[in-house]
Amino acid sequence: MNASTRWARRLVPLLLVVVWLGVGGAFGSYAGRLGEVATNDQAGFLPRSAESTEVIEEQKAFRQDETLPAIVLWTADGGGPVTGRQGEATRALASLADTPGVTGKVSPALPSEDGEALQGVVQLEPADGDQLAEVLERIRAAAGEVDGTTVQVAGPAATQADLGDAFAGIDGLLLGVALAAVLVILVLVYRSVLLPLVIIISSVMALALACAVVYALAKNDIVRVDGQVQGILSILVIGAATDYALLLTARFREELAVHDRYTAMRSALRQTWGAVVASAATVVLGLLALLLSDLTNNRALGPVGAIGIVCAVLSTLTFLPAVLVLLGRAAYWPAKPHSAEERRAGQGLWQRVASLVDRAPRKVWAFTLAGLVVFAAFSPALTSKGVPLDETFVNDAPSVAAQETLSEHFPGGSGNPTVVIADAGRLEQVVAAAEDTEGVASAAGVTASGRPGGEPLVVDGRVRVDVTLDAASDSDAAKDTIARLRTSLHDVPGADALVGGYTAQQYDTLRTAERDRGLIVPVVLVVIFLVLTVLLRSLLMPALLVATVAVNFLATLGVSALVFPLFGFTGTDPSVPLYGFVFLVALGVDYNIFLMSRVREESLRHGARQGVLRGLVSTGGVITSAGVVLAATFAALGVIPLAFLAQVAFIVAFGVLLDTLVVRSLLVPALALDLGPVAWWPGRISREREKARD
Numbered sequence: 001m002n003a004s005t006r007w008a009r010r011l012v013p014l015l016l017v018v019v020w021l022g023v024g025g026a027f028g029s030y031a032g033r034l035g036e037v038a039t040n041d042q043a044g045f046l047p048r049s050a051e052s053t054e055v056i057e058e059q060k061a062f063r064q065d066e067t068l069p070a071i072v073l074w075t076a077d078g079g080g081p082v083t084g085r086q087g088e089a090t091r092a093l094a095s096l097a098d099t100p101g102v103t104g105k106v107s108p109a110l111p112s113e114d115g116e117a118l119q120g121v122v123q124l125e126p127a128d129g130d131q132l133a134e135v136l137e138r139i140r141a142a143a144g145e146v147d148g149t150t151v152q153v154a155g156p157a158a159t160q161a162d163l164g165d166a167f168a169g170i171d172g173l174l175l176g177v178a179l180a181a182v183l184v185i186l187v188l189v190y191r192s193v194l195l196p197l198v199i200i201i202s203s204v205m206a207l208a209l210a211c212a213v214v215y216a217l218a219k220n221d222i223v224r225v226d227g228q229v230q231g232i233l234s235i236l237v238i239g240a241a242t243d244y245a246l247l248l249t250a251r252f253r254e255e256l257a258v259h260d261r262y263t264a265m266r267s268a269l270r271q272t273w274g275a276v277v278a279s280a281a282t283v284v285l286g287l288l289a290l291l292l293s294d295l296t297n298n299r300a301l302g303p304v305g306a307i308g309i310v311c312a313v314l315s316t317l318t319f320l321p322a323v324l325v326l327l328g329r330a331a332y333w334p335a336k337p338h339s340a341e342e343r344r345a346g347q348g349l350w351q352r353v354a355s356l357v358d359r360a361p362r363k364v365w366a367f368t369l370a371g372l373v374v375f376a377a378f379s380p381a382l383t384s385k386g387v388p389l390d391e392t393f394v395n396d397a398p399s400v401a402a403q404e405t406l407s408e409h410f411p412g413g414s415g416n417p418t419v420v421i422a423d424a425g426r427l428e429q430v431v432a433a434a435e436d437t438e439g440v441a442s443a444a445g446v447t448a449s450g451r452p453g454g455e456p457l458v459v460d461g462r463v464r465v466d467v468t469l470d471a472a473s474d475s476d477a478a479k480d481t482i483a484r485l486r487t488s489l490h491d492v493p494g495a496d497a498l499v500g501g502y503t504a505q506q507y508d509t510l511r512t513a514e515r516d517r518g519l520i521v522p523v524v525l526v527v528i529f530l531v532l533t534v535l536l537r538s539l540l541m542p543a544l545l546v547a548t549v550a551v552n553f554l555a556t557l558g559v560s561a562l563v564f565p566l567f568g569f570t571g572t573d574p575s576v577p578l579y580g581f582v583f584l585v586a587l588g589v590d591y592n593i594f595l596m597s598r599v600r601e602e603s604l605r606h607g608a609r610q611g612v613l614r615g616l617v618s619t620g621g622v623i624t625s626a627g628v629v630l631a632a633t634f635a636a637l638g639v640i641p642l643a644f645l646a647q648v649a650f651i652v653a654f655g656v657l658l659d660t661l662v663v664r665s666l667l668v669p670a671l672a673l674d675l676g677p678v679a680w681w682p683g684r685i686s687r688e689r690e691k692a693r694d
Contacts, residue, residue, distance in 0.1 A: 012322075030212040038227060059421070067103055074150070077149060088145070100135070156416065163642075178235055179203075182200060206315035209315070241315055252265060262325060273317060281531050287305040295516065350616060378561045379558040385510055394641040420497055424456070424458045427445055433492050444466060516578055525550065549592065553584050594622075595616065598615040598619050599672065601615070604685065608685055
């Protein structure tokens with residue numbers, strides 16, 4: 001080897017490290033800045049084609065769309081009548097009219113039928129984060145001037161503020177917990193000082209680059225980011241980058257035992273890049289399938305998550321190899337690299353697993369499949385019709401307690417009415433039809449002041465009618481009322497009535513989520529099948545792998561249906577099963593890709609049976625470690641006190657562990673052994689074995 005070649009071998013890795021350190025230095029701060037361009041305004045995540053979205057557009061003509069209602073409640077200290085404080089409460093509300101952040105539309109304080117509560121509505125300018133929190137604090141301070149009463153604030157404004165508080169830990173706490181969990185697992189797995197730190201740094205570099213790209217896109221309104229997308233991006237990048245790194249570092253360790261560091265890395269990259277790219281492709285394409293969704297936050301997660309995965313692959317295949325080449329054997333100190341044969345000999349646990357599968361493959365796959373099917377049978381019990389406000393937050397949120405007080409003393413829909421836009425010439429018929437609908441407490445046209453009662457405001461021949469529901473606006477009963485109300489009002493001749501508002505938005509979101517699942521789930525399965533077909537050069541094996549991950553997903557939903565009630569969850573958000581499916585199936589198939597790409601490699605050398613056994617033993621430790629790491633990173637989502645993220649965290653974490661410990665370790669190898677070479681039909685392995693038998 002000449003001097004120029006030696007210099008090139010050293011210079012290229014060094015340059016790559018310098019470039020990535022520059023990336024980390026320039027973009028590292030963006031991992032904590034996505035909150036600057038994120039919004040938790042739920043009105044921005046509605047279905048594009050839904051009736052409630054049309055109502056929002058028509059409301060603009062009434063100049064009543066740019067408000068966020070805060071419902072102020074007074075109850076007497078210690079209980080009892082509070083009507084004697086009505087005048088004070090009304091004056092307290094009136095004093096807020098000129099408060100920054102308040103639109104000037106402030107209702108008087110109105111008593112409940114039992115006389116034990118007062119209610120007033122303050123319309124706020126749309127805001128997020130600290131600005132909204134400050135306005136609500138001023139409202140509480142003004143309302144608190146009413147002596148002898150307890151003040152609470154409910155409504156969309158209070159809920160949005162609590163969401164902001166819940167997401168406050170996205171930038172720091174969530175990332176810190178995820179990285180700490182990954183570091184502990186890597187130290188236990190590798191028993192090395194440097195390697196876990198190198199892998200962590202590689203994943204952080206990927207996250208910094210991903211966050212910088214997403215920040216630029218969100219700032220220019222190309223993508224939309226909320227707290228959920230922000231948190232999932234961090235977890236997704238850390239988990240995926242670590243998984244890919246584990247595959248590469250394990251192969252490099254094998255090659256390092258018999259080659260110099262440069263040759264070892266070339267061989268390791270040659271043997272692993274295909275599996276890494278194929279695994280990333282399944283996740284990227286699965287996420288991009290979310291672009292087919294009619295829900296804005298689902299569509300936002302697609303490209304944002306895909307950007308994160310691409311950055312994870314770039315870091316794994318450039319920065320990580322460069323650092324490993326520069327460190328060589330020192331990266332694994334104090335452990336020593338071992339060859340593939342030596343590692344197989346030392347894999348006692350996985351040798352025993354392989355022996356079990358080899359002795360009775362049909363019994364193994366039949367038993368494991370039966371267990372998965374039993375759990376899958378419970379999956380229909382997992383309801384996904386949305387969750388009431390009191391289940392939205394894992395901890396006790398002020399808006400939840402306020403909503404409970406509101407429901408005790410007023411009709412459930414008070415302060416958060418259903419909005420109807422209709423032809424002005426049919427106002428009386430529309431109001432009558434609404435009031436005759438089961439579940440409706442009252443209905444009235446809205447005046448120029450923005451309140452029901454009096455001469456209604458007419459704009460371009462249209463009027464707005466506010467409908468108060470009997471049930472709480474976030475309840476299943478309220479959603480059922482929306483369906484009945486639409487039926488009633490759509491039947492009013494010439495009214496051209498549209499039903500919107502908060503409850504209608506929740507109803508439309510539910511219906512859209514059901515439509516999305518029916519469209520996106522088969523698309524993702526087809527995409528994964530095509531990627532596996534290209535990678536494994538087979539048709540039957542990809543079909544088996546797709547079927548196993550699908551069964552694993554259904555089994556996970558079944559377990560979730562049994563576990564969630566123990567934590568007080570009566571159901572899930574409509575998007576939870578879809579998110580769980582995309583992450584669990586797309587990420588879960590990664591482990592089958594890691595396994596079967598190695599099995600194919602070994603089968604071409606040693607035959608189909610030995611290929612399965614060698615592949616299982618060789619990859620058993622690293623894939624299990626990758627599964628545990630990914631499960632731990634997604635479990636970190638549980639630190640954010642929101643039911644949505646807690647449920648997604650459980651589904652993905654449990655599903656990944658079930659996949660890596662049962663499906664990939666037992667079911668898939670047993671099926672491959674039982675079918676023999678035919679499992680690779682019509683690929684090269686099946687043809688060669690057929691020729692051998694002839």
